[in-house]
Structures are given as C-alpha cells and as structure tokens.
Amino acid sequence: MIVVGGGYGGATAAKYIKKADPNVSVILIEQNKHYYSCPLSNPVLVGMRDLEVQKWGYEGLKKHGITVVHETVTGVDTGAKKVTTAGGVFSYDKLVLSPGVSFNYDAIEGYDEAATKTMTHAWKAGPQTAILRDQIDAMKDGGTMVLVAPPNPFRCPPGPYERASLIAHYFKTKKPKSKLIVLDPKDKFSKFGLFQSGWEKLGYKGKYLEWVPAGEGGKVTRVDPKTNTVYTEMDEFKADVVNVIPPQKAGKVAFLAGVANDKGWCPIDFKTFESTMAKDVYVIGDSSAAAGLPKSGYAANSEAKVAAAAIIASLQGKPAPMPTYVNTCYSILAPNYGISVALVSTLKDGKITKLSGGLSPMEATPAFRHQEALYAESWYQAIMNDTFA
Amino acid sequence: MIAGGVAMNADEARADMASGLAMANTCAGCHGTDGMANGPAMPNIAGQPANYLIPVMKEFRSGERYSTIMGRIAKGYSDAEIEALSKAVAGWKWTGGAENPKLAMKTGETIAMVKPALAAEGEKLAKEMKCTKCHEDGGKSTEDDMPRVAGQHLDYLLFKMEDYKDEALKMPQPKKMKKRMDKASAKELEAISHFWAANK
Ligand SMILES: Cc1cc2nc3c(=O)[nH]c(=O)nc-3n(C[C@H](O)[C@H](O)[C@H](O)COP(=O)(O)OP(=O)(O)OC[C@H]3O[C@@H](n4cnc5c(N)ncnc54)[C@H](O)[C@@H]3O)c2cc1C
Numbered sequence: 001m002i003v004v005g006g007g008y009g010g011a012t013a014a015k016y017i018k019k020a021d022p023n024v025s026v027i028l029i030e031q032n033k034h035y036y037s038c039p040l041s042n043p044v045l046v047g048m049r050d051l052e053v054q055k056w057g058y059e060g061l062k063k064h065g066i067t068v069v070h071e072t073v074t075g076v077d078t079g080a081k082k083v084t085t086a087g088g089v090f091s092y093d094k095l096v097l098s099p100g101v102s103f104n105y106d107a108i109e110g111y112d113e114a115a116t117k118t119m120t121h122a123w124k125a126g127p128q129t130a131i132l133r134d135q136i137d138a139m140k141d142g143g144t145m146v147l148v149a150p151p152n153p154f155r156c157p158p159g160p161y162e163r164a165s166l167i168a169h170y171f172k173t174k175k176p177k178s179k180l181i182v183l184d185p186k187d188k189f190s191k192f193g194l195f196q197s198g199w200e201k202l203g204y205k206g207k208y209l210e211w212v213p214a215g216e217g218g219k220v221t222r223v224d225p226k227t228n229t230v231y232t233e234m235d236e237f238k239a240d241v242v243n244v245i246p247p248q249k250a251g252k253v254a255f256l257a258g259v260a261n262d263k264g265w266c267p268i269d270f271k272t273f274e275s276t277m278a279k280d281v282y283v284i285g286d287s288s289a290a291a292g293l294p295k296s297g298y299a300a301n302s303e304a305k306v307a308a309a310a311i312i313a314s315l316q317g318k319p320a321p322m323p324t325y326v327n328t329c330y331s332i333l334a335p336n337y338g339i340s341v342a343l344v345s346t347l348k349d350g351k352i353t354k355l356s357g358g359l360s361p362m363e364a365t366p367a368f369r370h371q372e373a374l375y376a377e378s379w380y381q382a383i384m385n386d387t388f389a
Numbered sequence: 390m391i392a393g394g395v396a397m398n399a400d401e402a403r404a405d406m407a408s409g410l411a412m413a414n415t416c417a418g419c420h421g422t423d424g425m426a427n428g429p430a431m432p433n434i435a436g437q438p439a440n441y442l443i444p445v446m447k448e449f450r451s452g453e454r455y456s457t458i459m460g461r462i463a464k465g466y467s468d469a470e471i472e473a474l475s476k477a478v479a480g481w482k483w484t485g486g487a488e489n490p491k492l493a494m495k496t497g498e499t500i501a502m503v504k505p506a507l508a509a510e511g512e513k514l515a516k517e518m519k520c521t522k523c524h525e526d527g528g529k530s531t532e533d534d535m536p537r538v539a540g541q542h543l544d545y546l547l548f549k550m551e552d553y554k555d556e557a558l559k560m561p562q563p564k565k566m567k568k569r570m571d572k573a574s575a576k577e578l579e580a581i582s583h584f585w586a587a588n589k
Contacts, residue, residue, distance in 0.1 A: 016414070040497075043497040048495075048497040049495060049496055049497040050494050050495045050496075052494055053491050053494045053495070053496050298418050301417075301418050302415055302418070305411070305414050305415065309411055321408065321411060324411060324412050324415055325415065326415040326416070326418065326462070326465075328418070328419065328458065328462075332497070335497065335498065335499075336498070340457075340458055342458055342461040342462055344462055344464075344465025344466070345465075346465075355464070355465035355466075356461060356462065356463075356464035356465035356466075357461050357462070357464075357465070358461050360457070360458075367551065368457060371430070371457050371548055372457050372458075373498055374429060374430040374498050374500075374544055374548075375419075375430055375431055375457060375458065376498075377429060377430070377496055377497070377498045377500070378419070378426065378427070378428065378429055378430040378431035378542075378544075379418065379419050379431065381426075381427035381428055381429070381489060381491060381492065382417070382418060382419050382420060382421045382426050382427050382431060383417075383418040383419070384427075384491075385421060385422060385427045385489075386417045386418060386421060386422045389422070
C-alpha cells in the first residue's frame with residue numbers, strides 16, 4: 001500500500017488501513033516534514049492564534065507502524081504500478097492519492113507563482129500564512145485590503161468568508177479606519193445567510209467589510225503585483241494588502257498519474273473512491289470529484305475511511321461495504337461567535353445522497369454561538385488527533 | 390437486524406453492511422479516535438453505556454434534547470443504525486485521555502482549566518447535594534443508563550450545567566436530578582464540574 005500526501009485525507013487513510021489490518025504494509029509519501037493545517041489558520045492571520053498550534057508531525061503515524069517517506073512524488077505509472085520520487089521508485093498493489101489542490105495560474109492575468117510572494121494566496125497553510133499575517137499586522141490604520149475570492153469548486157467553500165469576517169473583526173477592534181474589500185466572481189456562497197446576518201450583527205458590513213459580488217463587478221481579470229493593484233472588468237483597486245485565492249484544480253500528482261479529467265478533478269466510484277480512470281488507484285480529499293461532498297478536511301477524513309474500508313475488503317476478496325459519510329465545517333466570525341454546517345450522507349442510486357444536516361439556526365442566542373466557537377476548536381483538536389496521532 | 394430470508398430495507402442494509410463500527414468511526418472527527426475527544430469542549434463518548442447512548446441519540450434526533458449540532462447529525466440515522474453505532478461506541482474504552490499539549494498554546498478561544506481548590510470544594514458539594522447518589526464512584530459510574538462524567542472535558546461539563554439550569558431548553562433529565570439542579574447555584578455546579586473533570 002502506498003499513500004501519497006500526508007494531509008487530512010492521506011494521513012487518515014494510512015492510519016485507518018493500519019487500524020483495520022496491522023499486517024498490511026503502508027508507506028506514506030509526503031514532501032514536507034511538518035503539516036500545517038488550513039482549518040483554523042484564518043484566526044492566525046489576525047493574531048488570534050499561534051501558527052504553532054497548526055503544526056503537526058508524523059511521529060504519531062510512525063507509531064502505528066506506517067513507514068513515512070519524506071520525498072516529492074515526480075511520477076506515477078498506473079500500468080506498471082510504480083511511484084517515482086527523487087529518493088527512489090516504489091511499487092504498490094493499491095495506491096491512495098490525496099495531494100490536495102493545485103492552483104490554476106492561467107486564470108487571472110499577472111497572477112503566477114512568483115506573484116504569490118507578495119500577493120499571497122495563504123490557501124495552503126505554513127509560510128504563506130505567516131507572510132499574510134505579517135502584512136496585515138504591518139498595515140497602517142486607514143489602509144485598504146483586497147481579498148479576491150475563487151470561483152467554484154474550491155477547497156473549503158466557507159473559508160474565504162470566515163477569513164473576511166476575522167479581518168473585519170481585527171480592523172474593527174485594532175485599526176478602525178481600515179477596510180476590507182472582497183471581490184467575488186460569484187453571487188452567492190456557502191452559509192450565505194448566516195454570514196450576511198453575522199456581518200450585520202457584528203457591525204462589519206459596509207464599515208469594515210464590503211463584499212462585491214459578480215453581479216456588481218466582483219470578477220477579477222488582472223492583477224499587478226508591482227503596484228499592488230487589482231483590476232475587475234470595470235474598476236481598479238490599489239490596496240495595501242492583497243490576498244488572491246486563485247481558481248483551483250486537483251493536486252499535481254493527479255495529473256502525473258493521469259487520473260484527472262478535463263475539468264481538472266478526479267472522477268471516482270462513489271462507493272470506494274477508486275478512480276474510474278485507473279485500477280487500484282484511490283483518489284480522496286480535495287482532488288476527487290466527489291459530487292455531494294464539499295472539499296473540506298472533514299470530508300477528506302470521511303472519504304479516507306471509506307477508501308480504507310474498501311481497500312481492506314478488496315484485499316480480503318470481499319465486496320466493499322456500504323459507505324457512510326459525515327462532514328461538518330465550522331466558521332468563526334469573531335471570538336465566541338461560531339457557526340456551522342453539517343452533513344450526513346450515504347450512497348443511494350449510485351450517488352452521494354444527503355440524509356441530514358444543515359446550518360446553525362439564523363436566530364440563536366449568544367450562548368449558542370459561543371458554544372459553537374468552542375466546539376470549532378474541539379473539532380480541530382479531535383480531527384487532528386484522529387488524523388495524525 | 391438481519392431477519393433470515395426477509396429482504397432488508399435500505400436503512401437496515403446500511404446498519405448491517407456498514408457495520409456499527411464504520412458508522413461510529415465517522416464520529417471521530419468530533420469525538421476523537423475511538424470516542425476519546427481531545428478537548429476543550431466536545432464530549433468523550435467512549436464506553437458510555439448503550440442504554441444511555443441510544444435514547445440520547447433518539448432525543449437529539451427528535452429535538453427533545455437541546456443541542457447545537459447533534460440534532461442535525463442524528464437525523465441521518467434510523468433506529469437500527471443508532472442501535473448499531475451506539476453498540477460500537479459503548480464497546481470502546483474510556484482511556485483516561487492523554488493531555489493535549491496544543492491546548493496549552495494560544496488557540497484564540499478562552500479555554501477553562503481545572504482549578505484544584507475548586508475541584509476539592511466540588512467533591513464536597515457533590516456529596517452534600519446528593520449528586521453522588523446516582524453519579525456514583527466519583528462520577529465514574531456507567532451503570533445502566535448513567536453516563537460517565539468523571540474525566541469529561543471541563544468546558545463540556547460547564548456547558549451542560551448551564552443547559553440543565555436553563556428552563557427554556559427543557560433538557561430531559563431524571564426528576565430527582567432536576568430537583569437538585571433547581572436548588573444548586575451556578576457557582577456550586579461550576580465547582581462540581583471542576584471536580585468531575587479533574588477526577589480522571
Ligand atoms: C483557510 C482555510 C480554512 C479551512 N477550514 C476548514 C475547516 O474549518 N474545516 C474543514 O473541514 N476544512 C477546512 N479547509 C479545507 C481543508 O484544508 C482541505 O479540504 C483539506 O486539507 C483537504 O485534504 P487533502 O488530503 O485533500 O489535502 P491536504 O490536506 O492539502 O494534503 C495534501 C498533502 O499532499 C502533499 N503533497 C502534494 N503533492 C505532493 C507530492 N508531489 N509529493 C509528496 N507529497 C505531496 C502536500 O504536501 C500535503 O501535505 C480549509 C482550507 C483553508 C485554505
């Protein structure tokens with residue numbers, strides 16, 4: 001067994017395969033020595049949280065008997081069943097790919113990899129998070145920040161709006177003459193009503209936070225990193241800090257392996273997460289085209305368990321068990337103000353079908369929002385341990 | 390669940406084929422691997438008795454029991470599935486819980502920490518107020534339908550004490566417990582929470 005990518009999906013898959021059958025040999029190939037979690041990295045940007053809390057290592061997984069190899073995968077041959085890295089070639093019986101997302105640098109003129117050094121994406125946590133945090137910290141009061149939101153589908157649908165909320169909170173409490181402008185190529189987004197009413201109630205709307213939807217010219221066509229300027233079809237915005245969350249596609253490894261379709265995502269069998277483009281290759285997490293599940297850490301964790309169970313069953317010559325998926329995304333709008341969306345689903349008529357879930361109530365007491373904020377922190381601690389310990 | 394020769398409906402099939410364990414594993418994102426959560430607030434559920442888990446899940450589902458999120462989740466499971474996954478959860482072991490070093494760092498939310506002096510006071514109060522009649526063995530009892538409270542996360546216990554006291558939420562609870570809750574002050578319940586949380 002080889003797992004490529006030691007994030008929410010890959011690390012969970014490796015652990016749960018070992019938990020189900022300690023006799024299966026599992027090699028996890030991950031390019032970085034440490035993993036920085038995106039979930040709850042938004043509070044880091046505004047000094048609410050230490051980046052250290054986001055950092056995890058691979059010792060926990062090694063204790064389960066998983067071999068962890070820190071290399072970058074440079075090739076996958078699904079015919080010969082081999083994975084190539086600078087450190088050597090590995091053969092597999094079953095391969096799990098969970099490489100996360102990669103960015104589409106052709107979509108916005110002027111926004112390429114070099115531009116991310118000053119116009120950060122901070123959509124993969126770690127050094128990018130630190131740069132953006134420091135830029136926001138250094139910004140003078142009275143400054144303008146622009147956040148460019150991505151088109152669907154992308155990693156963490158509520159993520160850009162949680163980020164916008166917390167930056168507005170920071171301006172309101174620390175730099176009250178400053179403003180955040182969110183330029184969006186969409187007219188609606190995840191937890192729309194809850195965010196809108198939160199922005200109203202928390203006093204962000206208009207004053208510290210302005211959201212410009214597609215219908216009002218929110219789509220960004222070009223950026224100029226030299227002058228920190230962002231261009232839409234009708235307008236230009238010169239800002240002190242610019243954060244561009246670019247359009248996304250499957251992780252690069254998925255393209256190397258030839259398991260991504262022309263839309264840039266990996267089609268899979270919803271019962272097992274085995275690729276429909278290559279046998280014995282399972283694609284989980286953000287890279288998979290799992291219609292019915294969002295691109296979230298919790299969904300990646302849930303998909304990993306489904307794939308792990310299917311792989312174990314297949315090795316034992318048994319049919320894959322009926323899958324069951326759970327997802328929840330918490331968002332923090334201010335300290336003590338949390339909201340959530342939940343989803344329980346299963347496979348019906350070949351599709352991932354919702355059984356229950358939904359949003360936090362629109363009208364809720366402060367105690368309820370406080371509980372959800374603390375439960376968000378708990379969720380993070382629990383899922384990180386479920387993934388890495 | 391598997392009636393010999395009788396075709397199963399879709400829900401029964403899921404309860405059986407996914408097995409309780411596979412369903413219970415999906416709860417781990419919030420309640421931790423094998424039901425031991427890492428704090429500060431979501432409850433440990435490992436080893437809680439099935440006689441407690443099954444009715445509680447059903448009460449979450451019907452909305453009879455107040456929750457922030459469990460109601461939305463529990464609605465996804467049939468009676469048979471609740472029974473199957475509850476049995477798996479009941480089979481897990483409450484392991485005392487390792488300290489979570491990440492919680493000692495700056496995490497953004499204010500997290501309650503056990504105060505030993507308050508815990509000592511709570512131990513006395515739990516006796517005086519006869520909570521120990523049911524929550525026996527320092528809160529470790531899991532007899533019949535009794536959830537273990539000893540070693541539960543402090544923020545969770547504090548939330549639950551508030552919820553039980555809040556008349557508007559109409560939390561289901563034994564009559565004799567409600568009587569005592571009504572008499573107890575917020576301060577006293579806080580102390581008892583510290584005692585139970587400390588009693589790993
Ligand atoms: C700001 C933000 C907030 C978020 N908040 C939440 C939240 O609250 N809740 C939630 O559920 N989700 C949240 N998410 C989404 C979550 O981060 C992703 O959905 C999740 O990380 C997906 O897991 P994955 O395994 O697909 O990818 P990742 O976790 O990104 O893991 C991919 C791994 O593969 C490795 N890798 C890639 N290519 C190679 C290669 N060639 N060789 C070796 N290794 C490689 C990478 O280094 C990485 O470690 C958030 C995301 C962002 C950006």
